Amino acid sequence: xxxxxxxxxxxxxxxxxxxxxxxxxxxxxxxxxxxxxxxxxxxxxxxxxxxxxxxxxxxxxxxxxxxxxxxxxxxxxxxxxxxxxxxxxxxxxxxxxxxxxxxxxxxxxxxxxxxxxxxxxxxxxxxxxxxxxxxxxxxxxxxxxxxxxxxxxxxxxxxxxxxxxxxxxxxxxxxxxxxxxxxxxxxxxxxxxxxxxxxxxxxxxxxxxxxxxxxxxxxxxxxxxxxxxxxxxxxxxxxxxxxxxxxxxxxxxxxxxxxxxxxxxxxxxxxxxxxxxxxxxxxxxxxxxxxxxxxxxxxxxxxxxxxxxxxxxxxxxxxxxxxxxxxxxxxxxxxxxxxxxxxxxxxxxxxxxxxxxxxxxxxxxxxxxxxxxxxxxxxxxxxxxxxxxxxxxxxxxxxxxxxxxxxxxxxxxxxxxxxxxxxxxxxxxxxxxxxxxxxxxxx
Amino acid sequence: xxxxxxxxxxxxxxxxxxxxxxxxxxxxxxxxxxxxxxxxxxxxxxxxxxxxxxxxxxxxxxxxxxxxxxxxxxxxxxxxxxxxxxxxxxxxxxxxxxxxxxxxxxxxxxxxxxxxxxxxxxxxxxxxxxxxxxxxxxxxxxxxxxxxxxxxxxxxxxxxxxxxxxxxxxxxxxxxxxxxxxxxxxxxxxxxxxxxxxxxxxxxxxxxxxxxxxxxxxxxxxxxxxxxxxxxxxxxxxxxxxxxxxxxxxxxxxxxxxxxxxxxxxxxxxxxxxxxxxxxxxxxxxxxxxxxxxxxxxxxxxxxxxxxxxxxxxxxxxxxxxxxxxxxxxxxxxxxxxxxxxxxxxxxxxxxxxxxxxxxxxxxxxxxxxxxxxxxxxxxxxxxxxxxxxxxxxxxxxxxxxxxxxxxxxxxxxxxxxxxxxxxxxxxxxxxxxxxxxxxxxx
Numbered sequence: 060x061x062x063x064x065x066x067x068x069x070x071x072x073x074x075x076x077x078x079x080x081x082x083x084x085x086x087x088x089x090x091x092x093x094x095x096x097x098x099x100x101x102x103x104x105x106x107x108x109x110x111x112x113x114x115x116x117x118x119x120x121x122x123x124x125x126x127x128x129x130x131x132x133x134x135x136x137x138x139x140x141x142x143x144x145x146x147x148x149x150x151x152x153x154x155x156x157x158x159x160x161x162x163x164x165x166x167x168x169x170x171x172x173x174x175x176x177x178x179x180x181x182x183x184x185x186x187x188x189x190x191x192x193x194x195x196x197x198x199x200x201x202x203x204x205x206x207x208x209x210x211x212x213x214x215x216x217x218x219x220x221x222x223x224x225x226x227x228x229x230x231x232x233x234x235x236x237x238x239x240x241x242x243x244x245x246x247x248x249x250x251x252x253x254x255x256x257x258x259x260x261x262x263x264x265x266x267x268x269x270x271x272x273x274x275x276x277x278x279x280x281x282x283x284x285x286x287x288x289x290x291x292x293x294x295x296x297x298x299x300x301x302x303x304x305x306x307x308x309x310x311x312x313x314x315x316x317x318x319x320x321x322x323x324x325x326x327x328x329x330x331x332x333x334x335x336x337x338x339x340x341x342x343x344x345x346x347x348x349x350x351x352x353x354x355x356x357x358x359x360x361x362x363x364x365x366x367x368x369x370x371x372x373x374x375x376x377x378x379x380x381x382x383x384x385x386x387x388x389x390x391x392x393x394x395x396x397x398x399x400x401x402x403x404x405x406x407x408x409x410x411x412x413x414x415x416x417x418x419x420x421x422x423x424x425x426x427x428x429x430x431x432x433x434x435x436x437x438x439x440x441x442x443x444x445x446x447x448x449x450x451x452x453x454x455x456x457x458x459x460x461x462x463x464x465x466x467x468x469x470x471x472x473x474x475x476x477x478x479x480x481x482x483x484x485x486x487x488x489x490x491x492x493x494x495x496x497x498x499x500x501x502x
Numbered sequence: 503x504x505x506x507x508x509x510x511x512x513x514x515x516x517x518x519x520x521x522x523x524x525x526x527x528x529x530x531x532x533x534x535x536x537x538x539x540x541x542x543x544x545x546x547x548x549x550x551x552x553x554x555x556x557x558x559x560x561x562x563x564x565x566x567x568x569x570x571x572x573x574x575x576x577x578x579x580x581x582x583x584x585x586x587x588x589x590x591x592x593x594x595x596x597x598x599x600x601x602x603x604x605x606x607x608x609x610x611x612x613x614x615x616x617x618x619x620x621x622x623x624x625x626x627x628x629x630x631x632x633x634x635x636x637x638x639x640x641x642x643x644x645x646x647x648x649x650x651x652x653x654x655x656x657x658x659x660x661x662x663x664x665x666x667x668x669x670x671x672x673x674x675x676x677x678x679x680x681x682x683x684x685x686x687x688x689x690x691x692x693x694x695x696x697x698x699x700x701x702x703x704x705x706x707x708x709x710x711x712x713x714x715x716x717x718x719x720x721x722x723x724x725x726x727x728x729x730x731x732x733x734x735x736x737x738x739x740x741x742x743x744x745x746x747x748x749x750x751x752x753x754x755x756x757x758x759x760x761x762x763x764x765x766x767x768x769x770x771x772x773x774x775x776x777x778x779x780x781x782x783x784x785x786x787x788x789x790x791x792x793x794x795x796x797x798x799x800x801x802x803x804x805x806x807x808x809x810x811x812x813x814x815x816x817x818x819x820x821x822x823x824x825x826x827x828x829x830x831x832x833x834x835x836x837x838x839x840x841x842x843x844x845x846x847x848x849x850x851x852x853x854x855x856x857x858x859x860x861x862x863x864x865x866x867x868x869x870x871x872x873x874x875x876x877x878x879x880x881x882x883x884x885x886x887x888x889x890x891x892x893x894x895x896x897x898x899x900x901x902x903x904x905x906x907x908x909x910x911x912x913x914x915x916x917x918x919x920x921x922x923x924x925x926x927x928x929x930x931x932x933x934x935x936x937x938x939x940x941x942x943x944x945x
Contacts, residue, residue: 093641094916110555111914112914119690123688132649205575248572
């Protein structure tokens with residue numbers, strides 16, 4: 060039986076596996092976590108709207124009715140393109156899996172543009188751990204502000220800086236502003252949460268650049284209405300415990316802030332480099348694999364790279380590119396096995412982009428049409444509801460979400476101090492593979 | 503204005519604060535976390551039924567309509583009974599709060615009976631971090647079992663040991679068995695989750711001893727029906743990475759198991775010792791404050807100790823004792839302020855005990871009546887539903903819970919590797935107060 064190995068259960072890998080559900084193949088789907096992460100809603104976990112379970116269904120549950128797939132936990136660390144096998148690390152063991160066709164869809168990592176030390180003070184927005192850490196820091200900041208006696212300290216604790224004005228950054232900034240203005244007022248004796256400053260910083264000169272000028276302008280207006288301060292053409296040159304240093308058009312400035320978050324850049328994961336070395340494939344500046352028009356790695360028609368880790372015609376790193384890429388690769392495999400002509404080059408169909416800015420306000424771009432405000436928000440809601448319902452089939456999760464999102468409350472405000480500082484402890488503690496009684500590794 | 507300081511927002515502290523809502527007092531409620539923890543459902547977080555947010559509403563939200571209370575984050579580290587003030591540590595700062603009346607309700611800690619090294623391998627069941635760590639270990643065990651090639655290793659990963667056959671241990675064991683038999687079958691290629699062994703161990707000779715012989719016997723039968731192996735008169739003498747050593751009536755035995763959990767003992771928190779030293783109050787063997795019949799500390803009628811950290815007439819460490827104690831203390835304060843006669847000694851009204859063993863099966867003891875099986879379960883459900891609805895006022899949470907609990911799925915299966923090993927890393931990393939850029943401390 061033809062063996063298909065899929066690396067990564069993000070949008071690309073998962074949709075490839077599903078598209079092969081009736082194919083006469085043996086699929087091994089290898090992922091570093093047991094769940095698929097619905098990344099576009101990660102910011103809602105960080106801001107207390109959703110629980111982590113609601114955006115991260117177990118892969119085994121999604122694919123439980125698909126008999127031709129074997130889900131395996133592990134991190135693919137290497138590819139042997141000659142022997143057609145991948146090597147995998149899992150907690151406490153290593154294994155290899157042979158393939159006839161390989162689909163690599165390992166996503167992207169956060170990039171700090173060479174300033175990895177920023178990560179200690181400005182967590183990224185890529186994983187559940189990131190979101191829970193940010194949740195702990197955001198809600199913790201209001202608690203700690205309330206305890207300060209020095210007015211400057213209060214101000215630092217009530218200043219939130221979001222770096223990166225793409226969809227994730229815009230959505231985070233909007234939700235923190237809503238939290239400060241809508242959820243928390245009246246709950247503190249000494250501070251007024253409405254005095255919190257939310258500052259959205261980006262080096263370029265617009266928010267949501269991928270949405271086009273018209274929506275960018277509307278998004279900017281909606282952010283201003285929410286009270287978000289947007290600092291464009293502003294480059295972050297330093298991040299430390301108590302603030303952030305920026306180069307603005309006005310010159311160098313220092314923003315005092317205890318709570319910073321990073322939604323600014325992505326880089327190819329380590330596996331992209333390993334794959335490039337194994338196959339001689341070229342990579343772009345971000346380290347992504349430059350694939351052929353049919354998404355295969357040059358010289359290796361049996362290896363597809365899809366989603367955020369591949370580079371082709373400047374396609375954006377969005378869920379739809381990964382989903383369509385995964386399906387395209389699956390289709391090519393089915394055609395090959397059936398002896399049919401291969402499909403033509405991969406064509407990305409832009410189904411539109413949308414970003415929610417606050418309750419009742421979003422921007423959406425669909426084909427030639429642009430929507431913003433309430434209409435944009437309704438569209439955003441419809442698409443996400445449909446997706447969640449269809450994908451997770453959990454009525455209560457959607458209800459929970461609708462109620463939290465429509466109401467003023469945040470039902471998932473809980474976080475622990477451990478979550479707030481585990482990352483730093485774990486990094487310094489060292490590789491738990493080596494040290495822990497029950498070995499586990501942070502993916 | 504009369505100043506009441508309440509230490510701890512568990513059942514005792516929270517109900518004391520609410521009972522004082524119409525009193526002419528200024529309340530300061532100090533707690534180490536921003537949330538109240540509904541501890542009786544912690545095992546449902548650990549086994550993927552509920553999210554942590556659903557059992558831990560923010561204290562500020564619960565008390566948002568009560569103007570006479572000031573909620574403050576912090577750990578009370580000392581009491582100055584002469585100057586009538588408490589000293590508090592919070593992340594990055596220390597402060598003091600003066601009181602006219604003090605209610606100390608700081609709960610209990612996990613006790614390993616002098617074997618604290620067991621904690622590394624057998625997490626307790628006291629905090630959200632505990633529950634998330636256990637969730638990561640339990641679900642991770644099935645993932646890792648599926649990857650093992652050595653049959654003995656598979657068996658070790660599929661063996662779960664719960665130490666302590668009180669309500670928490672019984673409920674944990676029951677839920678892991680249900681997980682193995684009801685939720686996970688069919689989701690793995692190489693293992694059969696139904697082959698998982700769940701072993702419940704206790705040094706005494708019955709489960710649920712506080713429920714009386716009749717219910718203990720029924721609970722034992724229900725556990726057997728679920729496939730749980732119950733090992734009584736079995737003392738744990740060692741816990742390490744790959745198993746547990748026990749002294750059984752048959753002699754010394756070794757149980758190979760990668761996943762152990764500890765629900766066996768409680769000890770007074772460090773604050774009990776500080777309070778005893780500050781007031782000269784006697785303590786019992788577990789370190790709990792021996793209070794006078796009116797719940798005050800001997801020689802200090804202005805200091806009440808309620809809930810798990812006080813010792814009186816052998817009252818059990820259950821939520822109802824804390825709730826009634828908190829209300830009693832509040833009532834005494836109101837009487838004193840009104841110049842009324844004090845109430846007589848604190849009388850605990852046993853409203854009954856219940857423990858759920860599996861879906862559709864529980865044991866309940868109410869007054870002279872004993873219920874078990876489906877009737878017991880309906881009672882358990884009704885009480886918890888009423889409590890959750892009344893207390894948290896969140897219809898969706900209850901719906902979510904009902905659907906998860908009635909269905910086969912577990913909607914909160916997500917956990918991260920970081921959660922699985924953060925405790926060990928954090929402990930070795932040292933006090934984050936000293937080291938972290940944004941200081942936080944594990945309570």
